[in-house]
Structure formats: structure tokens, C-alpha cells
Amino acid sequence: xxxxxxxxxxxxxxxxxxxxxxxxxxxxxxxxxxxxxxxxxxxxxxxxxxxxxxxxxxxxxxxxxxxxxxxxxxxxxxxxxxxxxxxxxxxxxxxxxxxxxxxxxxxxxxxxxxxxxxxxxxxxxxxxxxxxxxxxxxxxxxxxxxxxxxxxxxxxxxxxxxxx
Numbered sequence: 001x002x003x004x005x006x007x008x009x010x011x012x013x014x015x016x017x018x019x020x021x022x023x024x025x026x027x028x029x030x031x032x033x034x035x036x037x038x039x040x041x042x043x044x045x046x047x048x049x050x051x052x053x054x055x056x057x058x059x060x061x062x063x064x065x066x067x068x069x070x071x072x073x074x075x076x077x078x079x080x081x082x083x084x085x086x087x088x089x090x091x092x093x094x095x096x097x098x099x100x101x102x103x104x105x106x107x108x109x110x111x112x113x114x115x116x117x118x119x120x121x122x123x124x125x126x127x128x129x130x131x132x133x134x135x136x137x138x139x140x141x142x143x144x145x146x147x148x149x150x151x152x153x154x155x156x157x158x159x160x161x162x163x164x
Contacts, residue, residue: 001092003099006048006061011036013058014050014082021082026120029142029149044077047103051087051096059087062100067113075110075162081126088122097130101156110162114154117144124152132156 006014015036021027034042043063051059064077079100083093104112114132116123128134132154140148 001054001059001095002052003049003096004052006050006063008036008040010050010058010061011039014061017058017061017082017084020085025144026117027082027123029144031145043080044107046107047077047100047109049096049099049103051083051092053087057084059084060092060096062096064100064104064109064112075108077104077109077112079112079114079127081123093122093126094129097126101130101158105158105161108161110158112156112158115151116154118150118152124154127154127156130156 004010015033018028019033022030022033033039043065046064048061048063050061053059060081060083062079062081064079067073067076067078079097081093081097081100083096101112112132114123114127115138116127118124118137124134133156134152135155136153138151138153141151142149
């Protein structure tokens with residue numbers, strides 16, 4: 001497996017993986033995948049990754065979104081990480097998240113946040129194994145298909161960026 005910057009050329013495969021995640025009902029509040037242009041505007045220009053199999057198949061992707069437009073939060077970003085159905089359970093998510101952490105720190109990000117549905121124990125486990133800690137539970141934070149959902153908020157503070 002190799003990692004490359006996620007570009008518009010990867011979008012069809014990235015979108016398909018995102019849609020498969022949406023279909024589980026436990027990956028995102030989103031109910032429809034955006035266009036590339038909308039997705040591109042909503043994510044930071046750096047730290048966008050795809051995990052590729054030897055044959056070039058996209059196995060998963062990760063990206064960061066800003067948590068606020070205020071400059072004081074410029075080093076805080078929210079993670080998005082999705083793994084193709086056929087690649088789950090093979091360490092793709094773990095390696096992708098570790099690479100995302102390295103990329104984010106190289107870009108000056110000092111805190112990563114992740115919000116996930118409380119039922120998504122795989123995502124919670126993935127993040128806690130990567131050094132994230134649970135900082136809260138948000139009850140009835142939003143509706144998904146007309147049903148109130150709870151989320152778990154996790155964060156990881158960099159041990160090297162923003163420590164001084």
C-alpha cells in the first residue's frame with residue numbers, strides 16, 4: 001500500500017467509498033455525496049490522502065476540515081477517514097490515520113478532532129488506538145433520516161506542534 005495526495009482524479013473512487021460509508025447509516029450525517037467542487041471547498045488544501053493498492057485501486061481516503069474560520073483555531077482540524085468495504089479490517093484505516101497525523105503536524109496542526117456516531121465503534125477504536133481521547137458525548141446533536149443521533153467527540157493533541 002502506498003499513500004498519495006488526494007486529487008480531483010481520485011474523486012470518483014473517493015466518492016464511491018464515501019457513499020458506501022453513508023449507506024451504513026453510521027458514518028456521517030450527510031445523506032448525499034457532494035460534487036468535487038463542494039468537497040474541495042470544505043476541506044483543507046493540505047493533508048488529503050488516498051491509500052492505494054499495488055494496482056492503483058483506492059483503498060481508502062482521509063482529509064481534514066477546518067473547525068472554525070477564526071484564526072485562533074487555525075491549528076485545529078476535524079478528521080474524515082473512510083475505508084473501502086473490501087479493504088476493511090486490513091489495517092488500511094490505521095495506516096491512513098497515522099499518515100494523516102504526520103501530514104497534519106508537518107502543516108502545523110496542533111489538535112485533531114473526530115466526531116463519530118456512538119454506534120461506530122470501529123471508528124472510535126481506530127481513533128483511540130491512534131492516540132485520540134474521548135472528550136465528550138453529544139446527545140441528540142442532529143437528526144439523521146429523521147432520527148436524533150448522539151455522537152462521541154474525540155481529540156488528539158500533537159506532542160510536538162504548538163507545545164511552546
